Each structure stands twice: as C-alpha cells, then as structure tokens.
Amino acid sequence: MQQQMILLVFLILAGITTVVFTYVYASSKKAGQEKQGMSNPLRKRFWFLLILFVVLGIFASVTIPKSPYFLFADETPKKIVHVSAMQFAFILSEKAIDPKSPSGEPIELPANELVEFRVTSLDVNHGFAIYDQSNTLITQTQAMPGYVNRLRHKFKEPGKYNILCLEFCGMAHHGMRSSFIVK
Amino acid sequence: MFKNIVFTFVTINSWFFANAQTASGIEEETNIYERIYNAPIRVSRNQQLTFTDLNNKKPLLLALIFTKCAGVCNPFLLQLKENLQFINSDNPFTILVLSFDPRDRLGDMNLLAQKLGLENNKKWIFAVTDSIALLNQSIGFYPRWDSVRSQYDHDALLVGINKEGYITKKLIGIRDKLDLDLLISSVNNIYSPTYRLPNKNILFSCFNYDPKTGKNRPGLGWLFIALPAVLAMSLLLSISFIVHNKLPAE
Amino acid sequence: MESIKIKKITAVWIITVLVLFIVSIVLGILMRLNQGEIIEQSPITFYSNMTTHGLTMIGIWFVAGMAAVNYLMQRYVKTSYTANVIAYVLTVIGVLIFWTTTFVGKFHAGWTFLYPLPFKVMWATWATPLFLVSLTVFGLGWLIWSISLMTQLLKKYSIAQVFAWQHFRKNPKVETPPFILITMITLIGIITCLFAAVILIALFFAEYFSNGNFLNDALLMKNLTYFFGHTIANEMLYLGLAVIYELFSEVSGRPKWRTTWYVALAWNLTLIFILTAFFHHLYMDFAQPEGFQIIGQLASYLASLPAAGVTVFSVFIAVYRTEIKWSLTNLLFFIGVAGWVIGGLGAVIDATITNNVLLHNTLWVPAHFHTYNAMGNVLFSLAFFYWFTNQFTKNIEDGKFTKLTLAILLIGGIGFLLAFYIGGADSIPRRYSNYPTDFTAAAPLATMGAIFATIYLTAILIFFFKIYKGCLKILFSPS
Ligand code: HEM
Ligand SMILES: [Cu+2]
Numbered sequence: 001m002q003q004q005m006i007l008l009v010f011l012i013l014a015g016i017t018t019v020v021f022t023y024v025y026a027s028s029k030k031a032g033q034e035k036q037g038m039s040n041p042l043r044k045r046f047w048f049l050l051i052l053f054v055v056l057g058i059f060a061s062v063t064i065p066k067s068p069y070f071l072f073a074d075e076t077p078k079k080i081v082h083v084s085a086m087q088f089a090f091i092l093s094e095k096a097i098d099p100k101s102p103s104g105e106p107i108e109l110p111a112n113e114l115v116e117f118r119v120t121s122l123d124v125n126h127g128f129a130i131y132d133q134s135n136t137l138i139t140q141t142q143a144m145p146g147y148v149n150r151l152r153h154k155f156k157e158p159g160k161y162n163i164l165c166l167e168f169c170g171m172a173h174h175g176m177r178s179s180f181i182v183k
Numbered sequence: 184m185f186k187n188i189v190f191t192f193v194t195i196n197s198w199f200f201a202n203a204q205t206a207s208g209i210e211e212e213t214n215i216y217e218r219i220y221n222a223p224i225r226v227s228r229n230q231q232l233t234f235t236d237l238n239n240k241k242p243l244l245l246a247l248i249f250t251k252c253a254g255v256c257n258p259f260l261l262q263l264k265e266n267l268q269f270i271n272s273d274n275p276f277t278i279l280v281l282s283f284d285p286r287d288r289l290g291d292m293n294l295l296a297q298k299l300g301l302e303n304n305k306k307w308i309f310a311v312t313d314s315i316a317l318l319n320q321s322i323g324f325y326p327r328w329d330s331v332r333s334q335y336d337h338d339a340l341l342v343g344i345n346k347e348g349y350i351t352k353k354l355i356g357i358r359d360k361l362d363l364d365l366l367i368s369s370v371n372n373i374y375s376p377t378y379r380l381p382n383k384n385i386l387f388s389c390f391n392y393d394p395k396t397g398k399n400r401p402g403l404g405w406l407f408i409a410l411p412a413v414l415a416m417s418l419l420l421s422i423s424f425i426v427h428n429k430l431p432a433e
Numbered sequence: 434m435e436s437i438k439i440k441k442i443t444a445v446w447i448i449t450v451l452v453l454f455i456v457s458i459v460l461g462i463l464m465r466l467n468q469g470e471i472i473e474q475s476p477i478t479f480y481s482n483m484t485t486h487g488l489t490m491i492g493i494w495f496v497a498g499m500a501a502v503n504y505l506m507q508r509y510v511k512t513s514y515t516a517n518v519i520a521y522v523l524t525v526i527g528v529l530i531f532w533t534t535t536f537v538g539k540f541h542a543g544w545t546f547l548y549p550l551p552f553k554v555m556w557a558t559w560a561t562p563l564f565l566v567s568l569t570v571f572g573l574g575w576l577i578w579s580i581s582l583m584t585q586l587l588k589k590y591s592i593a594q595v596f597a598w599q600h601f602r603k604n605p606k607v608e609t610p611p612f613i614l615i616t617m618i619t620l621i622g623i624i625t626c627l628f629a630a631v632i633l634i635a636l637f638f639a640e641y642f643s644n645g646n647f648l649n650d651a652l653l654m655k656n657l658t659y660f661f662g663h664t665i666a667n668e669m670l671y672l673g674l675a676v677i678y679e680l681f682s683e684v685s686g687r688p689k690w691r692t693t694w695y696v697a698l699a700w701n702l703t704l705i706f707i708l709t710a711f712f713h714h715l716y717m718d719f720a721q722p723e724g725f726q727i728i729g730q731l732a733s734y735l736a737s738l739p740a741a742g743v744t745v746f747s748v749f750i751a752v753y754r755t756e757i758k759w760s761l762t763n764l765l766f767f768i769g770v771a772g773w774v775i776g777g778l779g780a781v782i783d784a785t786i787t788n789n790v791l792l793h794n795t796l797w798v799p800a801h802f803h804t805y806n807a808m809g810n811v812l813f814s815l816a817f818f819y820w821f822t823n824q825f826t827k828n829i830e831d832g833k834f835t836k837l838t839l840a841i842l843l844i845g846g847i848g849f850l851l852a853f854y855i856g857g858a859d860s861i862p863r864r865y866s867n868y869p870t871d872f873t874a875a876a877p878l879a880t881m882g883a884i885f886a887t888i889y890l891t892a893i894l895i896f897f898f899k900i901y902k903g904c905l906k907i908l909f910s911p912s
Contacts, residue, residue, distance in 0.1 A: 003791055007332050007858035010782055014775045019896045024753050031756040041746075044693070049742035056734045060783065066732060067786040069723050074372055080216045087553065096212025116216070124550045125651060127717070127794055129862075133869050136760040137791050138858035139648045140717055143547065144651045147720040161869070166794040166862055169545045170555050174865035408656050411628035412708060415621055418580070423587045 068139070072152040077116035081107055081180075085119070085126035085143035087170055090163055090178035105106035111158045116160055117151040119143045126176070127166025133159045140166055155182040211353045213323040216236050217351045219245075219344050222314040224281065225289055233248075242370035245342040247324060249284030250291040251333055258298060259339035259357055266360045274371040280309045283319060283326055284335065287311055306308070322350065324382035343370040436507055438439055438514045440825070442521060444904040446500035447818050448522075450493045451897050453528065454811075457493070458893065460486040462886045468868060469880030470661035479866035480541035481556075487544030488531060488852035491666055492571060494806065496524055497814040498672025499578060502616050504821065506582065509603070509613060510589050516581035523574025534560040543864065545662050545734050551637065565637055568630065576627050583620045586613060597697035606905075611692050615675040618704045619668050626664035626706060633657040641895035652720050656711075663711035670773065670805060671703075673813030674744055677766050680820060681748065684755035699739030716789045726786060733784035745774060760836045762820040769812030776805025779854070794864070797857025800850060805887070808846045815896055822903030825910075842892035847861060850883025852878045 038044065048139055084091040084102050091104040093099055109115050119128045121143040128151065129140035138161075141151040155161070158181075165176035222235045237243055246263065248256040260280065267278070282292060292309040296302040301309075311316060319325060326337035343352040343366045352360055352369040460482045466475045474482075499520070506512050534540040538560030542550045551561045586595055593599060595617045601634065636649050637659070657877040681691050712729030715721045748770050757763070778799030783792050792798070861868065861875045868875035 002788075003858040006782060006788055006792070007854060010779055010854065013778045017778070018772060020775075021767070022207060024749050027754045027769065028752045028757055028759075031754045037755050041750045044751075045742060045746050048746065049738060051740060052437060052741060056781075060730060060734055063785050063787045064727055068724075068790055069719060069725065069726065076215050076347055076351075076372065078346065099791075099803050107796070116612065117623050118212075123551055125547045125655070131793075131860065135860065137795065139655055139790055140793060142717045144655070144718060144720055144878070146651055149719040152191075164862060164869075167547070168545075168550075168864040169882075170553065171480055171541065173863075174476065174867055174869070177869070242797045265873060268560050340744065407632055408629075408660065410632060411660065414628045415625040417584070417619060419587075419592070421581075422584050426584065426588045427591065 003136065014167075041121050068141070068142050068151070072114055072154070075114050075152075077152060078113040079109055079115045081109070081115065081117050083117050083119040083128060083143065085128060085165065085176075086122040087124065088165070088172040088176040090128070090165075090176070092178060092180065109155060109180060109182045111155050114152060114154055117141070117153070118148050119151060120148045123146045125167045126167050126169050127164070129164050129166040131162040131164060132157070135162070142167060155167070158182050187234065211355055213353075214350055215352065216349050217321065218334065218348050219342075219346070219350055220314065220317045222262075222312045222318045224279075224310040224312045226308055226310045228289065230311075233420075234344070235348060237277065238346055238348050239280065242346050243276045243342075243344040244276055244278045244366065244370065245281045245322075245344060247319075247322075247337075247340050247342070248280060249282050250282065250287050250295050251334075253332075253334055255337075255339045255357070260295075262357050263341070263363075264299060266300065266363050270364060270367070271362060272364070272367050274367050274373070276367055277308075277369055280307065282311050282320075283315050283324070285313075286317060320355075329423045341366065343367075345370045345372055401430050436491055439504060439507055439512065439517065441505045441908055443500050443821060444513065444907040446496060446521065447821065448901055448904050448908075449525070450497045450500075450752050450814070451818070451893075453489055453493045455893065455897065457489045457892070458886065458890050459485050462883050462890065463854075464866075465883035465886060466881045467866060467876075467879075468876065469883055470846055470867075470876045471880055471883065473535045474866070476838065476866040477555075478748055480543070480864075483864065483866075484541050484543055485532060485535040485698075489528065490664075490802070490806070491544065492524065492528065493671070494674075494810050494814060495665060495669040496520070496573070498580075498810070499575070499667045499816075500840060501676045501814065501821075502619075502640055503578075503582060504673050505676060506616065509610065509786055510585045510587050510677075513581045514743045520574040520578035525568050527567050527570040527574065531565060534564045534567060538563065538639050540564050543853075545658055546687060548651055550635070551843060552640070554619070557900040562641060565641075568634055572627055572630050572634070576624065576631075579620050579627070582751060583617070583624065586620075586672055591770040597692050598701075599865060600692055600694050600697040608841060609692050609697075611677075611696060612675050612679040612689050614697065614700050615678055619660055619702045620706060621677060622668045622707055623672070626661045626668065627756060629657050629660040629664070633661060652718065655715060655718065656721075659711040659714040663714055664708065666802070666806075667707055667710070670810050670813075671707075673769070674808050676813060676817050677744075677770070678750075683768050684752065684760055684762045684820060685759055687751055687755070690751070696743055696747075699743040703736065703739050706732045710736050710784075713784045713789070716786050717793050722887055730784060730786055731787050736780055740777065741774070745770060760817045761839075762823075764835075764839065765812045765816035765819065767871040769809050769816065769840070772808030772812065773805045773810070774852050776801050776803075776809055788875070791860070793860060794855060795857045796853045796859075796861045796863050798863050800853030800857050803853060804850050808843075808850065812842075813866070815900075818900050818904075821894070822900050825907050826903040838892050841888055841895070845885050845887070845889030845892060848887065849882050852882035852885065 010079060041103075046076065080094065081131060082093050082095065082097045084097045084104075085100065086102070090101045092107045093104040093105070117128065119141055123145060125145070126143040127140060128143050130138050130153070132138050139151065139153050141149045143149070161180055163178040163180070165173055169176065219234055221239075223231060223233050225231055229378055246260065248260065250256075252425070257378075263278070267412050280292070289311055292311055293302065296307065296309045297338075301307045322340075324337075324340055324342075326335040329336045338355045340358055341354040341358075341363075342350055343354075345351050351372070354366055434819065463472065464479060464482060464486065465475065466472045467479055497623060503517055504511055538557035540556045540560035540563075542564075544560075544566070563675065590613065593606060594609055595613065597614045599605040599607065600609065633654065636654065640647050640649050677691055709728055709732040712721070712725045713733050716726055716729065723730075729858075751757070752767065779797070782788055783797055783801060856875060856878045859872070859874055859878075861872050861878070868879070
C-alpha cells in the first residue's frame with residue numbers, strides 16, 4: 001500500500017532529522033572553550049544544496065508524468081459514469097444527469113477496464129474519493145460547480161468500492177457517501 | 184419602474200438560457216463512449232461501405248439531416264461549412280452528412296452537395312443508409328415526424344466518432360467554432376481532464392479551454408490571480424518613490 | 434518614549450495571543466474528543482468550533498510574528514506606534530465579530546470558506562455577511578500594519594538595499610542586516626496575499642449584493658482563497674524566521690549573522706516560490722490548467738531549497754561544535770527549527786501530485802501543518818515571548834524546571850501529531866466531526882490525539898504562567 005510506504009519514508013526522514021539536530025546539539029554541549037566550529041561551511045552548504053536539488057529534481061521528473069491529468073490519456077474508456085455531487089449525496093448514473101431533476105441508479109463496473117467518472121457538483125465544492133474494500137483511498141478528484149472533472153481509473157479487483165466526500169461541504173459532510181460494485 | 188423592467192428582462196433571459204442550456208447539456212452527455220452502430224451506407228451508386236470502413240481511415244464528424252427540411256438543416260450545414268473553412272486543424276477528420284429520412288435517395292443527397300458547393304470536396308461525404316433506426320438508437324437521436332407540417336421535428340446534431348468507432352462527443356444546435364474545435368480534438372482522442380459547463384452568468388471565468396492546444400487558456404480571471412502581486416509591487420515602488428523624493432525642505 | 438510604548442503594546446499582544454491560543458487549543462482538544470467518541474457534540478458545534486479554531490490560530494500566530502518583528506525592528510528604524518495600536522484594536526474587534534458569527538451564529542464554512550459554501554446558509558442568515566465583515570476588519574488592520582512597517586523600511590533603505598541586491602556584488606558598501614531583508618521579503622508576501630483577500634472578499638460581496646445577477650466562478654474563487662490562506666499561513670513562519678536570524682546568535686553569545694550573497698539570493702528566490710506554491714492546494718481540481726499544477730509542485734519543492742540550504746544550515750553552523758549559552762530561548766528556537774523541517778518534509782511529500790491523490794484532504798494535511806505550526810512557529814514565538822519578558826523582569830531561569838516543561842511540550846506535541854500522521858496514512862478524511870465506522874482506527878487515534886494534546890496544553894499553560902506575569906509587570910511599570 002502506497003500510503004504505508006509514504007508514512008514509512010516520512011518517519012525515516014523525520015528520524016534522521018531528529019538525530020541530526022540532537023547530534024548537533026550534543027556537539028555544542030561537548031565543545032570546549034577553544035572555538036572549533038564547522039570547517040569549510042560554505043563548501044558543505046554547497047554540496048548539501050546540490051544533492052538536495054538533484055534529489056528533488058529526479059523526484060519531480062519521475063512523478064510529474066504520472067500525475068492523474070496524464071493517466072490513460074490515449075485510451076478510450078469502456079464505461080462512463082456521470083457523477084453529480086450535492087449536499088449531501090452523490091448521484092451516479094450511466095446516463096447524463098439532468099441538474100433539474102437529478103436521479104441515478106446503482107452502478108456496476110467492469111474490472112480491469114478503463115472507466116471514466118465525469119464529476120461535477122450541483123451546489124458547493126465536494127470531493128469525490130474512491131475507497132477500496134480495505135478502506136484505502138485509491139484515487140480522487142474534486143467536484144466543482146460549473147466544471148466537469150474526468151477521473152479515469154482501472155479497478156483491478158472486483159468488490160464493493162465506497163465513495164466519500166473529501167471537501168468540506170457543510171454540516172453533514174462526514175455522512176456524504178455512496179458506493180458501487182466492480183465485477 | 185426602470186428597475187422592475189430590468190429585473191423582468193433578466194429573469195426571463197436567464198430562464199430562457201437556463202432551459203436551453205440544460206436541455207442541450209444533458210442530451211450532449213448521453214451515449215458518449217458507446218460504439219456507434221456499424222450501419223451500411225451508400226456513398227455513390229456503386230459504392231457500399233460501412234461506418235467502420237470510414238472511421239478506420241479518419242475520425243468522423245457525423246451530421247444527421249434530411250433534404251426536405253424546411254428548418255434547421257440548411258443553416259446548420261452552411262454554418263458548419265463556414266466554420267470549417269476557418270479551422271486549420273492538423274487533426275484529421277471527415278464530415279459525413281447522412282440523411283435520417285428513409286425517403287431520401289442518393290440523388291437527393293448529391294443535389295444537396297451541389298447546392299452547398301461541396302460535391303468535389305474530399306473532406307465531405309454525402310450518403311444514405313437503410314439502417315437509420317438502429318443508427319439513431321446508438322446515438323440517442325430521436326427525430327419525431329410531425330404529420331401536420333410534413334416535417335421532422337429534430338435538433339441539429341453533430342456527432343464525433345473516433346477511429347475506434349466510439350462516440351466521443353456530441354454537439355446539439357448550431358454552434359460556434361470553439362465548440363467545433365473541441366469536437367475535432369475529441370475525435371482524435373486528445374484527452375483533456377476537464378471541461379466547463381456552459382454558463383453565461385459567470386463573468387470572471389477563470390480559465391477558458393482552448394481546443395487547439397488541448398490546454399486551458401487563461402481568461403479574464405487569470406488577471407485576478409496576478410493582480411495581488413502587481414498591486415503589491417506597485418505599492419512598493421510608489422512608497423519607495425514617495426519617501427525618497429520628498430522635498431529637501433521637509 | 435516611543436520605545437516604551439512599543440514595549441507595552443508588545444506585552445499586550447503577547448498576553449492576548451496566549452489567551453486566545455489556550456482557548457483555541459481547548460477547542461482543538463474538544464474536536465479530537467468528539468472524533469474519539471469520548472464526548473458528543475452536534476456536527477454544527479463541531480464544525481463551527483473547527484472554523485473558530487482554524488481562523489483564530491492563523492490569526493494569532495500571524496500577529497504574534499508581526500508583533501515580534503515590529504518590536505525588533507525598532508533596532509534599525511523607527512516604527513509607527515499608531516499603526517501597531519490600530520492593528521491591535523482591529524484584530525480584537527475582528528476576533529469579537531468573528532467569534533460572534535461562529536459561537537452565536539453557528540457559522541461553519543471552515544476558515545477556508547470555499548465559495549459558494551458561505552452562501553449555502555446553514556446558520557444564522559446574518560452570519561455570512563458578518564463573517565465577511567470580520568475578515569475585512571482583520572484585513573484592514575493587518576494591511577495598515579504591514580504597509581506602515583514596509584514604509585519605515587523604505588525610508589531608510591532603497592529598494593535595491595532592502596532586498597540586499599548589493600550583496601550580489603563583491604564587497605558591498607552597506608550591509609543589509611538579514612533581519613531587514615527577511616522582514617521585507619515577508620512583508621511583500623503578506624501584503625500580496627492580503628490584496629488577494631481583498632479581491633476575494635469584494636467578489637463575495639459583489640455576489641451577495643447582486644441578488645443573483647452576478648455569479649462568481651468557483652475555480653477563480655478557490656485560487657484566490659488559497660492565494661490568501663496558504664500564503665498567510667506560510668508568511669507567518671517567515672516572520673518567526675526573521676526573529677531567529679536576529680536573536681539566535683545574540684542569545685547564544687555568538688557573533689551576529691551577516692548577509693552574504695547566498696543569503697540574499699535565497700531570500701529573494703523565496704519570495705517568488707512562496708507566491709506560487711499555493712497552486713498545490715488545487716491539484717485535485719482537474720479544471721486547473723496543467724501548467725499551474727506543475728508550477729505548484731516545482732515551486733513547493735524549490736521553496737524548500739533556500740530554507741534548508743540557508744536557514745537550517747546557518748543554525749547548524751552556529752551550533753555545531755561551538756560552545757554557546759543555551760537558554761530556554763535558543764532551545765525553543767532550535768527545537769522549533771527541527772519541527773519546521775519535519776513539517777516541511779511532510780509538506781513536500783504531500784506537494785508531490787502523485788502522493789497528493791492519496792493524501793489530499795486526509796488527516797495527513799492537518800498532520801503536517803500542525804507540525805510546523807504547533808512544533809515550529811509556536812516555539813519561535815514562545816521563544817520571543819520568553820526572551821522579551823526576560824529582558825525587563827529578572828526571571829531566574831530554573832534549568833531543571835525548564836527541561837521538564839520542554840519535555841512535556843515535546844511528548845505532548847509528538848503524540849498529538851503522530852495520531853494525525855497515522856490517520857492520514859490510514860486514509861482517514863480530515864474535517865469529519867464523526868468518523869464512519871469502517872475506519873476502525875479513527876476514533877482511538879483521535880482519543881490518543883486528545884490525550885497528548887492535553888499534555889501539550891499543560892506545557893503551554895506553564896509557559897503562560899511564566900510569561901504573563903512579566904508582561905503584566907511591563908505593562909504597569911511607570912513609563
Ligand atoms: C495542541 C494544539 C492543537 C490542537 C489540539 C489542534 C487540533 C485541531 C483539530 C482536531 C483540527 C481538525 C482536524 C480535522 O480536520 O479533523 C485542527 C485543525 C486546524 N488547526 Fe489545529 N490544533 C492545535 C494547534 C494548532 C496550531 C498551533 C495552529 C496554528 C496555526 C492550528 C491551526 C489549525 C488549522 C488552520 C486547522 C484547519 C481548520 C480547518 O480544517 O478548517 N492548530 N486542529
Ligand atoms: Cu460533500
């Protein structure tokens with residue numbers, strides 16, 4: 001699970017930071033009267049920055065092309081699901097949803113096929129986040145009034161998926177949810 | 184009094200627009216990414232093709248009309264022809280003008296092509312089919328016969344079909360060049376992660392989609408995002424100017 | 434005379450900030466307790482408390498930084514006492530109005546009040562316009578204050594000097610102290626984002642008074658909201674850094690930090706990155722042009738470079754194998770920098786678009802921003818408060834007691850934050866008054882957060898009692 005990896009990486013980095021700060025602090029406590037300090041600080045600073053820059057550069061160039069806006073861009077979705085979010089429910093339909101009398105139906109999607117969600121909102125900003133059976137967030141987009149966001153995804157495993165609202169939308173925000181089945 | 188008039192005008196106006204928009208808005212969204220029915224079509228006396236034959240070569244823009252139309256069909260095709268003259272898209276496409284009236288013969292279609300001055304234009308194909316009912320159904324297009332006027336009651340419809348034979352986008356009504364551009368990129372499978380819903384009410388729309396590049400193009404709203412920085416910088420410069428150019432007497 | 438007045442108003446700021454801080458922490462603990470199902474609040478109460486907590490916290494730590502910077506700036510230029518007092522009065526009025534809308538009016542659109550949520554009234558109808566009025570009052574006071582400070586700087590330094598451009602050349606004739614440079618960069622950022630707020634509020638009011646004839650664009654409004662919200666939350670950290678640059682070496686008994694070409698360059702670049710990084714709040718809005726999304730990720734990454742390479746490194750150089758006078762002040766600075774770095778790591782992770790898909794609006798977000806606020810910026814300000822009161826009241830420092838308080842602060846803070854981080858990695862949404870039952874870990878984590886936050890609060894209370902007496906003494910001492 002990617003989230004657990006992220007947490008692990010973060011904890012390791014935070015641990016390293018803590019160790020470095022503690023070490024620096026301890027070195028000051030131990031230092032005697034004769035001023036030692038850091039030798040060649042400008043050089044060290046330069047190398048530190050360069051390494052950081054290169055690492056971040058690599059990171060950016062690897063991850064940016066995998067951003068959701070570019071995913072599955074040259075494939076045709078097998079299925080389209082129209083989503084209209086409103087306080088405090090999601091309406092899902094395979095047919096286009098009429099904003100005047102919105103209505104939907106239970107959704108079943110094929111596994112391992114490209115699916116496109118066309119997500120919009122009928123009132124305020126909402127989030128459209130898909131959670132798998134183990135309740136892990138797998139993908140999301142925002143539902144913004146006036147715009148349709150196209151979220152493409154291939155579901156690998158059959159089962160029930162939940163949809164939660166991930167943009168605060170008012171007093172029943174935490175109860176705003178829906179689900180669909182992948183077969 | 185004046186206020187009332189304005190108010191009434193605005194209300195009527197927005198009511199009218201709202202209706203027009205949502206109606207077309209929802210119908211444009213139906214049947215998207217469904218496969219178009221692979222109907223056999225006759226392009227000339229001795230040439231029988233199918234949809235697949237055509238869209239395999241180039242993506243299609245399908246215009247559904249009937250030749251005896253006293254209404255929207257003619258202006259629709261004229262406008263389409265005109266708009267396409269100003270589009271120099273690198274993305275390939277063919278325009279297929281197909282009759283949905285079973286009474287139309289190939290001759291009628293050729294006549295129409297001549298009337299429009301398009302009989303020799305390679306981009307345009309005029310054809311008839313004998314499977315119109317199935318085709319209409321796969322598009323979600325339902326013209327109604329009005330026996331009183333002896334006319335079909337129907338929308339002007341342009342359907343985008345990509346090379347794989349899927350409907351990618353529909354345009355209902357006589358639309359402008361910008362929408363046409365969007366249609367052409369969609370049949371060429373140029374994916375844009377978003378599109379705007381039509382709404383004339385929003386003045387400062389932030390970004391306008393540019394179908395030519397497949398990118399959003401900053402609209403007026405973009406200025407509003409740049410404005411704070413511009414204001415802060417001008418403030419900085421003017422304060423600096425003022426405090427350093429005080430008269431010596433001061 | 435003038436400097437005595439500034440001293441007194443600074444003491445007033447400190448007491449006000451600390452009192453409001455304690456109230457806001459209590460609201461925070463109540464939120465965590467409710468999420469942990471230990472107490473039961475109605476969602477409306479929860480969300481209006483959340484709105485109060487968010488905006489009050491942002492507001493107080495912003496003004497705390499401003500008050501500290503204003504006080505220290507006296508060393509270089511004369512500052513306006515009037516502007517300071519106006520800012521104080523308007524801030525207090527703003528808080529009173531704002532709290533009325535949330536506590537009485539039950540306004541609960543969140544401190545980010547994303548358009549059009551404030552117009553979908555689920556509270557007293559007067560609360561929406563009044564909330565906008567409170568924002569206007571804050572904005573006015575803070576604009577006056579920051580523009581006044583900027584003007585004073587510009588009276589002494591030319592534009593090139595105030596941005597330390599002369600340091601790009603060899604052997605500059607005049608030196609721009611780091612404190613002046615950082616303050617200037619930060620003030621520009623603050624003024625810019627306050628202008629964004631002005632435009633935002635104007636657009637809100639335009640729609641409010643147009644009877645439906647004028648509608649805003651949700652995407653533009655969201656951009657403006659985060660231009661204001663993200664930027665002000667970041668700039669208040671930089672105010673804290675300006676204080677560190679001025680005071681760290683001084684209280685450590687070390688030579689003053691100097692501006693060099695790379696310090697000048699780093700801070701000039703920071704100005705640009707900090708004003709474009711807010712785009713990372715809109716990653717999940719596919720409607721935002723892709724170019725801006727990529728700028729968002731790059732600017733967020735790049736913003737960390739000068740910070741890490743210059744500020745953090747300078748702190749290391751000042752401390753590493755160097756005997757210095759450790760006191761509560763520079764210990765708080767030191768730990769605060771560590772907290773700031775760790776929170777920054779969490780932020781950089783989240784500012785990566787591919788991660789953001791999985792972390793956006795989960796508890797990861799409060800996790801990282803509470804790290805650099807509760808364990809970063811708050812410590813910067815506490816350090817200043819402590820240093821300030823110690824200047825004028827001979828507070829004998831009790832080494833053991835100080836260490837104990839710090840330990841409590843750290844234990845409380847770390848436990849409180851861990852509950853957020855684990856929750857974020859567990860896909861638990863943020864801003865949920867009650868968690869759906871399928872998140873089995875959510876409620877226990879919230880309870881854990883509440884317990885540790887109470888420990889954190891204990892440490893804050895200890896600091897409060899140490900500091901407030903000194904402040905009162907300063908306030909009532911004869912001028
Ligand atoms: C120990 C002290 C603190 C506690 C117990 C606390 C608790 C909380 C809680 C429970 C939330 C809601 C989390 C959620 O979305 O579910 C929250 C949100 C927030 N907190 Fe704190 N917090 C503390 C300190 C701070 C500090 C120092 C700041 C300084 C800026 C701060 C700023 C915010 C902001 C801006 C929000 C977002 C509100 C929103 O989502 O609208 N908090 N806090
Ligand atoms: Cu919602």
